[in-house]
Structure formats: structure tokens, C-alpha cells
Amino acid sequence: MNEQNIYMPYLMRIETVRDEAPFVKTFRLKFINEEILNRFTFKTGQFGEYSAIGEGESTFCIASSPTLKGYIECTFRQTGKVTNALAMKGEDDVIGFRGPYGNFFPIHEWKNKNLLFIAGGIALPPLRSVIWNCLDLRNDYKDVTIIYGAKTVDELIYKHELKTWDERSDVKLVTTVDPGNETPEWKGKIGFVPTVLDEVAPSSENTVAIVCGPPIMIKYTFPVLEKLGFTSENIFTTLENRMKCGFGKCGRCNVGKVFVCKDGPVFTYKQLKELPQEY
Amino acid sequence: MNIENKLLKLSSLEGLVLKLNQDGKQVFAPVKKDNIVNFAPVSAFHEMTQDYIVTARSAKFVVFPRVETILEMQFSKDNITLKDKDLSSIPDAVLLGTRPCDAAGFKVLTSIFEGDYIDNIYVTRLKKTTIISISCNNYDAKCFCTSVNVHPGGTAGSDILLTRIDNDNFLAEIVTEKGKEIVNKFDTLFDIAPDVNKDSLVANVPVEFDLSAILGKIYPRFESDIWVEQSLRCIGCGTCAYVCPTCGCFDIQDVSDGHNGQRKRSWDSCGFDLFTLHSSGHNPRNTQSKRWRQRILHKFVYVPEQDNILGCVGCGRCSRACSVDMNLKEHLINLIGELTK
Amino acid sequence: MSDFQPKIVAFVCTWCTYAGADLAGTSRIKYEPNVKIIRFPCTGRIDYMFLIKAFANGADGVIVSGCHPNDCHYVSGNFHARRRWIVFRELVDFLGMDVNRLCFSWVSAAEGAQWAKIVNSFTEEIRQLGPYKAYMELVKKDKNESVF
Amino acid sequence: MEKPRIGVYVCWCGTNIAKMVDVEAVAEEIKNVPNVVVSRNYKYMCSDPGQDMIINDIKEFKLNRIVVSACSPRIHEITFRKTLKKAELNPYLFQMANIREHDSWVHTDRAEATKKAKALVTAAINRINYHEPLKELSVDINPATLIIGGGISGITAALEIADADKKVYMIEKSNKLGGYTADIDLTYPHLSSVQQMLGPMIERMKKNKNIDLFLETEIKEITGYIGNFETIITPKNDNETKLSFGNIVVSIGLRSWDPSPLENYGYGKFPDVITSVEFEKMLLSGNIAKKDGSIPKNIAIIHCVGSRNKNYHEYCSRTCCTVALKYANQLRSAFPNASIYELFADMRTMSKGCEELYTITSRKKVVFMMFDQENDLPGIRKANINDNCEMIIELNEKRSRKFVEVPADMVILMVAMEGREMVKEVAQITGVSLDGNKLFIEKHPKLDPVATTTSGVYTVGSCQGPKSIPDSVSQARAAVARILGTIARGTAQVAGTTAHININICCGCQMCISVCPYSAISFDAEKNVSVINEILCQGCGTCVALCRPNAIDIWGCSNRQMTAELTALLLSD
């Protein structure tokens, strides 16, 4: 962390740009400053403030696994001023990064457990970091199941990695799209994530569920998980509220008493139950 | 350090302001303009008004300006250079005439801007600002400092606290090293303090409600209807936050013309519906009542729990500035009524 | 003062004034190089914000020009624009902006010479008025906001 | 959105630009503008090698934005958009900086002109950063066509389409076909019979199964857009009928102007002052006579009655001069010894064979006299008994500058043609703009004279501007060619530069709806937002500037683009 100015971003150079889906891109970023490059570490689930310098800052998670050194990745959808400006950046362009901020997934606590990842739409990036992190430590975990749904086939992100996971024998991948949006070639499931989850979920025995998705998906997924026998402390999620600073000063990301930026973004369902509905 | 008492003559204040200015410190004091009293730079003591309960806007802008460049940037075709904020360019300032509630407000702000992440810009500004408060000898219906544990003659947050003894004399309590520095530098202006009962010199602001009835009791009423009830009248402007001495919420924006730019931090208000609007269109605090609740809870629950300090100093500015008469004191009393039901 | 080269930007509609300026070109009518044109589909499209932004970005004068009344390619865009201009002009005048730095005109596609005339006379007028210092100060104050 | 990779091409235009602008310096300096990958200058960018250069660069450097700094976009924007298309780049990722018409041709100081060119190009580059690939919408075309107005152009269009075995609905307000043409005796310049020509056409109209004829019918409203229009009509003595069609031909023609307001001509006051239309009917009936039945000895024909007149119609009605010559000829045949006077403002006898008609007529002892249309119109007064004629025309003859009297027994006023009474309604119904003269505005006066700014609606014949029969017929056939073309393609493309609404922001005040001249915006009551029909929208942007919360923006001229252009233009100055 910069001792002088907590708002000062590091400069990062974009190494590659990958189009994931319409309006969704992944940047692979590398610190320009060698020292920071070597020093920088993060844990899966943490996020950062990415700036299109001159346009503003925007908050997204670090989408790559901490096991990968030398670069970080972020995935974002173009929605506003900053993300639009970021989308106009290309290879070799410079952007700003502050972070890592927030807490992280306690993956070491999940050792020898089954992992169930549930993601919807553009919420896969935070789970991607965890998934790869866990897959890199594959032997620490038992069954790994990933359920991922999007509105349309086109909107599924990380298509290349979905293929990799699908091909791996030690990962069970279920993809789904909303009814009516399937293409003729679509081989995955058709249905909303909670419904599909109900159909394909592994046993809750010794299993940790990690859920990330739009608020509406989360709202309907938690009850299904509970019904399946998951205890609320075994259900993890990562929240995303509007943020400006990333470290609990700007005053907008709080959910009740907790700041998503400082105390989150990773919460268990148990923790969330104690919090008011402000996310 | 122990508080040291001195005597400051009214006539010496004229010289003090002059000397502080000569010393390169910008002196801010309440100035009456167009019937509103606000802190403004003064070059002489007589520019300062004596006729005020509290200023309309709080003094926080001196350490937390409404717009502040936090870093600068330069663009060339292939490169971007970031320029850190030059903290040494922050000028020395003196706030003269703040009320004890204002001074206490800085404590709250400091609790926000320090913590795990230290905002050096704020810290530096505060360090370079000497706060010379004047105890209240008057109050109005909107004041409720005593109800929130702030005293009209309290020294918290001040570097020097002046209390009017009579027409010509002030009791000067030197609270901090920073205050001491001033006294040492301009020691000719200060005299030995007489023995006075300070409490009799300051206003006797009545305690309007029992703070303990609120503290620790609101959060369980998060879903109460009272928030809707209280906020029906609220029109959702940001005035209360902007005049509040303890509101520290801010927005960060970049301004650039393609060649040069600045990243700026500016005041924001939790009263605005865009404050928490997600880019997806989802808004966790999508109604005014939720925003009103946030405001109250922030002051009376979140700040106290996180930083162990009450987020409200009872200056009553928000109530005075509100165009629809959202009277905080009244609402708090009303809230206690609800909580004790 | 006469050395002063004013920066003037012209917001014009593509069907009339832009074409009129094209005609001035093909007719080789010479005029001052200070005015630079930005093309809009219709005067109705020209938001008053563009005028403000022009001054904020250092323009000394602004021309807004389009089709004569009744000649709008889009039937009525210029009428709507005119209503807006009337109010806008009165308002900024009331705010103390120098409305002599705003030039509204109708120039048809056939009026190349008229365009040149407007450019020349307006440029000269602005040259007489000098740089728009008042607004520049506003901008400057904005860039280097007071330390507090 | 991707990272803009901009190619900038500065054109010399031979010496046209290069003489006054240091083209090479501009191209060189532009290289420093962010996102510019390639910056070149070339003699003629619009030439094939020039265009090929762009295509090659797009491929080689993976360019995704092209700025050409050359002449007016009004000239070559389409050319270069096609170039982009050829290079498989969306044609809207293109911007032109006009450094010829707006720079090199109008300035005299090379340094200044070069500076201005740099500013203009920089602005274009900055703007193009925010260009987006725009989609041209494709709509299916209903092969039926609606024709409004059964004059000669309407009939021609109807027959032509029907002959191609496509459905035609013909709406005619009156109870007969033929329009004004049906009242004409002989055509000019060859004086052949109109009735022989028109009669069989009308017969064919009635017999053709592809043509549904609705006489004495008017249209109240048309909904839809190109390819998919609909209307409900109520023909006389018939039930409500719903028609669906893909294209509309407006051929409502013009009407003759009533010259009563021009009091100096005494129309209505003198029985033997008649309009050209009345005289034509006289010719058709074969009996040219004064009101009292006697034969006129002195006949005066006055041109430009209400035409080319600031107070009435400033435009030229185009055919009347030649028609007047035709009258003189017909009069001479009828009355070999009569005195025939033609009083004209300017003799305008364009078109094939018409000037010849003028020559022939002038040899037939027709006296031509000129009057000053602007300041001094002739006046008619009743003659005295010993004048030997009915009326005296007082004329300030312009060529001889002589004030003279012209004896007349009959005066024919060549009246102007003007928009019909229902023209405003028709314009509104069809979404076509009228000019100040109540004439329909064509899409492009030179390059697209039959289409209108509303796709799928064509105006042919006089309603677009006074026209002769052959011109009307050519227009009708031209429009039909276009219509049959779209029908054959089955789909039509609609330009991508339309307005669009962010429904998350729209506050439902509906102001945009009241400003839209094309009724392209409607209100979605359920969502409480305005909705733009992109096919109807012509992209004028009036709604954009009006929308308070900026919920509306416009593709191709967005606030972002325009601001970027503006900022760069001023900052690089």
C-alpha cells in the first residue's frame, strides 16, 4: 500500500484483452513497477479499484487465481462511464489499480470438502478466481461441482474455460441458460439456476456452496441450498455494492453495520442472515 | 497534556488575527454575508461576526473541502503519469470561532479518515489547522449538544477554547500542543488566567432526550415503519449532509481534458438516491426512508460501534438548513418514543 | 487587440448551413479561418449544453446556424431550436454572459456568400470584444479550485 | 467497444487542398494523437488507389476506425463508407474532416489554413473514438403499394406496378381518374391529343385485376413504416376496408391558383378574363368564344399569374409558358386574323421541342411583350366604346420601357400551380415534409428526387414540384422502379443513425413525442416510458436536445461524440 496517498493507484499495463461475451471483456494486467509486481499478493475473493485514468474508478473483483503470478485479471461488463472507457483500452494501454481490498474466501478451511460453485451471469469472475485457486490445489478438495447459468448462450462468459472445466474429469460442470434462449446447438441445461441446482446438486454432506450472482438469483438460491441440507455457515457468497474508495470511507457500501469493502465482500449466508436487506 | 488556562483580551484578538495572518496562516472565522453566517477567510478580527449561534455550514470544509484534488494526471500518446497530491502545498490555517460542537465534529471526521487506511490528505489538513473555538453563551431551539454528550463549553476537538468571561475578556483554555504553539508564539497577547467558574459562563443547553435510550437500541428496529413515517416529508436533497460537521461521505470523480486531469474527491450525501445505485440498476437503498434510516443509523449506530464515538454533535445545522423542517432533535425524541413502546 | 485571433466554433445543421459553407468553398469565397464548424443533423439537435461546453473549452464566440424557418429538412427542428435559443439567450444574458458572443443565424444551402459574411462579421465582432476573459476565469477557478 | 485503432488519411485533392494546406505536416502531426495507428497523405483519397490504400491498411494494421480528411462529407462520405464496407468494417466507423470546402478553398493564409486543418482532423479523430458500429435495420416488404392520387403520374405508377403483377391500391379523392390531365386538350410541344392517350390508360386501370380502385375516398391515417404500412379507408358506398401495403406513392398533384387576389387582372370582375384551366376546357369543348358567344378579335395571354411572385408563389410553375405558346398556336389556327398578345415576365420554355415551339409561335404574328413581375404588373380596365375592344390592358413594357395599351376581348391568365387543399394532411399522414411552398420535399433534390426522407414513401408528379406530363410520367416510372426493386429484394435497409431511449432514465414526460415530426416516438404506458420506432426515426435529434434527463441519444451523433469533437476542436486550436 502506498504510504503517502491511499487513493493513489498503481499503474498497470494491459497484456491481453479478451472478449468474453457482448460487452464483457477480460483484461490481463501487469504492474509496470517491477518492485510492486514482485511484492503484490492477494487472496481469492478480494477486489480492487480499477481506473480508466481521466474517467474514473470502478470496482471489480480480481478474477484470476492468486496462484498465478505476474499478472492479475479482471472481467467487467460495460455499463457506465468508467467501464466504457476501460473497454476502449487495448493491449499495452495503461490503467490504474488500487487494491487488493476486502476479505477473501477461506479456502484453507474447506480442505477435504466437496465444493459446489454456483454462479449466474456476470458474477462468475469472483468464483473463477476461487475455482482456479481450488483446482490448483485440487488434491485438497473432494468433488468439485460448478453450476453456471446465464440468460443466453451468448452471455455465458469464459467460454474457453467452461470448455476446459467440462473436459476435466475431476470437475463436474453444469451450464444452463434461461428457458427460451437456448440455441439449436446448446447442449447444456435449460432453466434458471436455482431450479437446475435443485436438479443436479450434490449432497450437502461435507460440502461447501459458494454462490455468486445477481441479487435475485441469490435470493432464490439460498432457500434451495438450505432445502438441500446446506447449513448457512457452509454457504458462501460475495457481495457487490457501489463503492468509491474501497476502504470504508466513502460511506456507501455498507450493509447495516458492515462495510462490504472492508468486512466483505465474502460473507457466509449465516452472516448475511444477520444483516439487513441492504444489498 | 494538561489543559492550561490563559486570559485573552478581546482587544488582543484583533492582534492575534493579524499576526496569524502575517504568520502565513489563513484565518477562517464566522462572517455574516447576505444574512447568513459562514466561515470565511478574514484578515482582521472585526470582520468576524459575534452574532451567531452556529454557522450555517460547518467548518469541516477547511480540513475536508467540498472539492479536493487527490491526485493529478498527465496524458501523452502512449503514457500516463500520475502526480501525487503535494501535501506540502496545503496551507496552514486557523479556525477561529468554531463552537465546541464543531470542534467535536472533527473528532468524528478524524475517526472516519483515520483507521486502517489513513487518509493523509485529511490528516495533513487537520494537522495544519489550529482550531480556536469559542464556547457558546447562547443556543436556540435546534441545538441539542448536551443531549449527545457535547458540552457548550467542551474542549474536545479544539486546540484552544475561548470562553467569554465578560465583554472584554476571554478565558483561553490551551487544549493541545498545537494550541500551545500559538500561545508561545504570540505570548504577549495572552495573560494569566483569572479564576473563573467556566460552567457559569457558558450557555445552559437543556438535555432534551436520554441518549442511552437510543444507543444500542436502534439497530433492532431496522425494519420499523418509523423510518417511512419520519421521512415522508423528506425531499431527498443533500443539504443536511453538506452542512453537517460530521458527514464525511464523498464521491471520487476524474476530470480530464485529454491532456491533463485531476482525480477529485467531493462531498456526497447518503440522501441522494444515486449514492448507492448499482450499475446494474439495482439500488439497495432505493427509497428515501431507507436513506433516512441510513443517515440516522450512521450517526447513532455505525460510527459509534466502529469508531467508538457518536456521529452526531448536536449542532442542529441539518434541522436549520432543511427546507421541509426535518428536525433531527424532534425525530430523535420521536424515535425514543417508538423504541420505548 | 487586433492581433487577437478568436476561437469560434459553429454548430450548424448539415442540410442548410453546412451545405451553404460547402457552397462558399466551391465558390471560393474567402473568409476568416477562425470559425470551425461542427456538423449536426439539424439545429433541433443542438443542445444548449454544447454552447456552454464550447465556452468552457475556451471558445470566444459561438455561431449556431441552420435552415431558414419553413425550410427544415426535418420539418420543424429549426422552429424548436429557435424557441430554445430565445429562452437560452435571454437566460444567459440575465446571468451576465455576453450574448454578443453568441451568433444565431439562418443560412441556407444556397447562401455561401451569406455564410462568409456572417463568419467575417462575427469574427470581427469577437475580435473587437477580445478574449472571453470572464468565462475563462470561471474555467480557471474550476481547474485550480481554492485550496479549501 | 474495443480499443480504437484509427487510420487517418489526409487528401491532397490534387492541388485543391495541398496548395493551401501543408498536408504532409498535418498527417505527420496527427500521428501524435492517441489511438492513431496510421496517418497518411495521398493525392486523391477518393481514387481507386486511395481507397485501396485504406482497405489494405485496415487489413494490415487491424484498423477499426477511419478518418478521411478531404472534401465535404456531403460529397464523399458515401464513397468511403462503401470502402469500409468493402474492407468488412462497419461503415459508420468513419468520419470525414472537411479541409477543402471549409478550409483550403476559403482561406488565403497557408499557415492558418494548415492550423485549422489540424484542428479539424484532430476533432474528427477524437470524435471517432466514440463511434459505434451501427446496424442498418432490415424490414420485410409487403409487395402491395398504395397510390394516393389518380392523376397521370398516379395512373402511370399504378399500371407499371400492376403490370409487374403486384398489388396496387389507388385512392382518388374525386370521382374520376386522370386529374388535371383529363382536362387537357392537346399536349405541348407536339399538339397531340391527350384524350387519345389517357383514355386507354384509364380503361386499363379499370380492367386490371391487380388494381383496387377507390374513388371518392380519402385517407385519415397511415400507420407503420416501410414495408409494413397500414390504413383503414372508408370508400363511398362501401364498408370500412383495411389495407396493408409496403410502399406509398404520393401523387396528389397540384391545383390551379385562384387569381382573384391579383385584383389588377380583374378575374371575376370581367367575364372574359379567364384562367388557363378554364381556357383549356374551352379548347377541349372545341368552342372558343367570349361569354356573350361572340368571337374574340384580340386575345391576350398573361403569364406568371401568381407564379414567381413574392406575395403568392415564389416558384416558377414551369409549364405555363409553354402552355401559353400552345394556346397561341391553337388560337392562331382557330382565328387566323385575330390579334394575339402574350404578356410574359420571362419566357421559360425548357424541355425538348419547347423552344422550337416558341420560335414557331413567334412566326405566327403573336405579339410578345414583357412585363416587370417584381414591380409593375399589367392592369386590365374596361375599354371605351370607340376602342373597338372589350378591355384594355395597361402594360409597362419592360423591354421598350414604354407604357402601352393592349386591346383585348379575351384575357387568359396563366395561373400558378399550388399545393392542394389537403396537402398538409397528406404530408402529415405520410410523414413527408413540405417545403414553404407546400411542395413535398424530396430526399435529395439532385440524387434522389422521387424518394422522401420517410423510407417507403415516394412523391411523384406535380405535388413534388410543378411538372409537365412527360416529367410526371418519368418520375412515376422512376419511383416504380425503386419500389419494384425493394419488393424484389423483399427487405429494405433503414439507416442506422436513429435516436434511442434509455428506458431506465426516461421519465415519461412525453415531450419527445410532441416534437417528433415523424411520429416515430410512442408511449409505452405500462413501463411509463417513450419508445422510438427506429424505422420511422429519421435521426433529426430534436428529441435528443429536448430530453431533460438525456434519456435519448442518437446513434452517429451522440452527445459523447459531439462533445469529444468539440473539446478536441477547441483544445487543439
Place this chain on the structure above:
Amino acid sequence: MDSIRKRARELLEKNTVKVVIGYGVGSDNTVRAIFVRRPEGVEELIFDETCVQNLAVYLLKNEIKQIGKLCIIANISALRTILQLASEHQIHEEELLCLSVTPNGELLEFTGFKDIENYISSCNRDLPDKESEMIKKLEKMSVDERWQFWMNHLSRCIKCYACRSACPMCYCTRCQVEYNQPQWITVEATLMGNFEWQITRTMHLAGRCVNCGECARACPEDIPINLLNYKTVLTVKEKYNISAGTNANIDSVMSSFESDDKENFIR
């Protein structure tokens, strides 16, 4: 006052309306808006010449709308606002009921916009004298003096947007100041940002402002921003002979035109 209370009680008792938006006594004997939902609450209602707030600002507030059918105690400003909002399709006849009191104490009940139109046409819609004089005074100043005047005032603006929130006509879902692609209006409360904001605010209210003066009343910095709106009210009245809030069924000034709108500055 009694008549209002009586009628409000009736309405609430019969459940004709769910809430009465009216004036009540606020802190320090000021007047504030109150929302009466139970018949017994009507006793709090007051109505006199001090009731100047334009309560129509609450008509579009979601949490109030959700309560159910509204009854509003409307002063003339509020009535005009209602008409103007109706012309902009923001409120509908069946959604609300208006009560008002004439200067001589007569209770008025409006069931339809037509009624309001009729009443408004007989009311004084002129600007307050103080403001009219101020406008005249400003108009007499030189351009530079006016500029100085406004810069002095606007330098105080803290962009709290109280003017916007207090204005019943500022109902946009997203205000143009929050539009950031491009950033039309400089975000921070600096001179230029404040200047741009006030131009925007006034332009957006041109032809829509019913001169209730809420903006200036709400301003914590006492900036006479209502003068800007009043100036446009005068302009619109003078140029187009239209005053906002008199007709529930006309196109707004800025979204309509006359082909012979008079101007003398266009070259």
C-alpha cells in the same frame, strides 16, 4: 381551517382518500408538510397565508404514492404545479383530489383538472413584487455587473441540490447533472459547475416553472436562484404568451412552436 379539517375528516373516514397531504405546525412555530392518514389526525391541519410550501412536490414521491389515493391541500402554486404535471403526464385525474381555500376562506374542492384550470384562470399568477423588482434591477445592470452579482452568489453554492429536490417539476428519474457520458456538468461545486448547473436547471424548467419559489426557499445558502426561473417565466410569457400550470392538456413550451415565433437576434 375548520372546513378543511371537516372535509379531510370526511374523506378519510369514508376512505375516499388514504392520505391527506397538508400543512401543519412544525418546529419553532413554522409551517411544515404533514401527512394525515387517520381521521383524528386532521386536527393538526392548518391553512393560512404562511402555508407557502408547494406540497405538490410530494405527489410524485413513491412512498407517498404507494399509500393510495391522495388528497392534497393545495395553494395556488401547488394547483398550478398539478396542472403542469398533468400536462406532462406525470399525474392523472383519478389519482388525487385537491382541496384549497380561497383568500376569503371558502373551501374549494377540485375533482378534475378542468376545475383547477377554471379556478387558476381567475387567480393572480404574477411574480411576487420583490422578485419582479429585483429582476428589473438586474436587467438594468451592465452585463459585467450582472456577472459579478451571480458569481458572488454562485460561489456559495455547495451543490446540495436542495433546489432540485424542492422543485416539484424536477421529477426526472435521472437528473442531467448525473449524466456522465459525456460529463455535461462539472461534478464538483466549483464556480463553473455551479454556473452550468443553474443554467441547466433553469433551461429545464423553462416554460414549466410555476414560480412557486421553492428552489430559493430550499437553498441553504440563500442564493436567489428563483430569479433565474422567474426570468424565464417572464420570457416565455412575453415571447409566447404562455404561462405554465394553466392548462393540463397542452404541449410544453419547449416541445411546441409557432412558425412565427418572434425574435430579432437571428441573423
Place this chain on the structure above:
Amino acid sequence: MIERVDATLVNEIEKFGKGGWNDCFHCGKCTAICPLTEQEFLFPRKSYNDIQMGLKDTLVSSFEPWLCYYCGDCSKKCPRNANPGETMMILRRYLISVYDWTGLAGLFYSSLPALIFALILVAISIIGIGFIKQFNTESIMDFGHHFEKFAILGVASLILFPNIIRMFWYTVIKGKIKAPFYAYIKGIWDLILHMFTQKNTLKCEDNTFRWFEHFIIVIGYLLLLFTTIFLNWFSTENAFIIWLGYIVAGVIFIFTFDFVLGRIKKNKEINKFSHPTDWMFVIWLFLLALTAFIVRVFIDTDLINNNLWLYIVHLIILAQWAILIVPFGKWTHFLYRSFAIYFAQIKKSALIKNIAAN
């Protein structure tokens, strides 16, 4: 009095030749290129206008036709082949007929049979007189000599003088020319100068030779008249006079031969359209000189007594010339043109005065 337009006037003028006035559409090219046209006298276009509109009063009061020397440039340049040069010629004929109080000029111009009849009548009369004089050489030649004198005197006083007066009436009086008296005096020199030199012809382009020819013919003609009448060429023994007569007659007959040849060849614009009277004028002049030459040769060779017919032929030609061609034919141009220039000059001074007065 406002002038009345008259579509039938052209029918009248048409009798004097086929002009192209119907074809003229007033482009003004003729006027623009005419070297003689002036601010005040814009011809030929102005005359076209008058013809087309049938403004008879304007037409007969105009000088423009007389100011034209028919160089033919206008006809060459006319885009509509309206032949302005010829039209001016036709107008001159028309004007001659208007000025002529006897009406014969009009008759002869418009009717070739009448002209031929008149020529025959004159011939018969001369033969008749020969018969009366019993074909006595002496007395017939004596008669011829006196006839010449009286014919000139008679024609001048009875026809030409009244016609000039009429011309004055139509142009100056009816044309409302109000000029100061000194203008009339001042103009006389011009009158004489132009009458004998026709120097305006020189203003026409490439016309020097034609002017020279014309000038020589005029001088030759006047000298011939002088030698035959006052020096009594046919009856003198003075060698100088005889030789002078020979030279003069020879010159005329050579130059007129060239003129006739030109009209036959039609190689110049001016020669393209020849009215019978144009032919007559040059042929008779040619014959006049030729027969006079031969008669003198016969006298000098003393063959005249045996060939009196030759003299009678000469006398017939002379009589036809004097009685028909001089008063009613093209000869009058010589007179009217000079006076037209004279009056035009006066009109100009009147206009100048008017302008000055205003």
C-alpha cells in the same frame, strides 16, 4: 396619349420585305455589336420592338433605321437569324413610303407590277415625245437637256422637299423633339458633310472599301449630273469637259458593275437580300453611265445621227431614273439619311438639354 399596341402593323411592314422580326427574342446581341448604336439610339433591337408591338407612331418618328448603314454585322451575329440588317432596310423602305405624300413610293415598293408599269409608261412617253419631235436628233437632244433640268427641279420641289417636310413633321414635331434653335444651325454642317461623305459608314467594321466605292459613285454621280446638265456634255466641243464626262461615266459604270456583280454573287451580308428596287437602283445607275458613255462615243464618232435610238434609250433610262427612282426609290436614302442624321443630332441636343434641365 398612350400608344396602342397593334398586332396588324406587321402586315403593313411586311409589304416592304420579309424581315425576321418574328424571330427576334430580344437578346440584344445586335445592339451590342452594332458600331453605330449609341446610348440614345439603340438599334436594331429597339426597332424590332416597335415593329413587333405595332407601335406605328414610335416607328415613324424614329431615326434609327436611317442611322444604319447596313454593314450586316448584326445579321451575321443574330442567334435567331432574325436578320436585323435587312429589317432596318425594310424599315427604311417603309419610312420612305410614309414620308412620300404621293403614295407612289409605297406602291412601287410593295408592287413590282406597278413599278414595271410605271417604267414602261415612262419609256413609252419618251418614245412618244421622240415621235412628236419627229426623231430629230437636235431637238430631241435639246429636249433631253431641258428635261433633265426640269425633272430635277420638279422632283426636288414637288416631291422631295415636301417629303422632307413630312419627315420633319413625323419625326421632330410628332416625336416631340424640342431643341433650341441653335441646334438646327449647328447641325447643318453635319447634314452636308454626311450627305456627301456618308462618313458614318467608316464606323462600320471592314467597310472602308465599300465606303470608298460609295463615295466615288456619289461624287461621280454628282459630277455626271453636273457635266450633263450644266456643262451640257452631249453638246459641248470642249475637250476637257468631254474627257471629264468620259472619266466620270466610266468610273460610275465600273463601280456600279461591281455592285451589281456583288448582288449577283451575294457574297456579302448586305447583298444577301435584294429587293427589286435595290436591283433597279444599281442597274439603272449602271445603265445610265453606260448609255451616257456610249452616246458620247457615238457623238464623237458622228454616228449619233444614224443611231438616234441610242440616245432615246439613254433618255428613257434617264427619265425613269429621274422620275421614278430619284423621288420614290432608293436614291432618297441619300437625302433622308442625311436629314435623319441632322434631326437625330438635334434630338440628341434636346435630350442633353432635357437632362441638364432636370
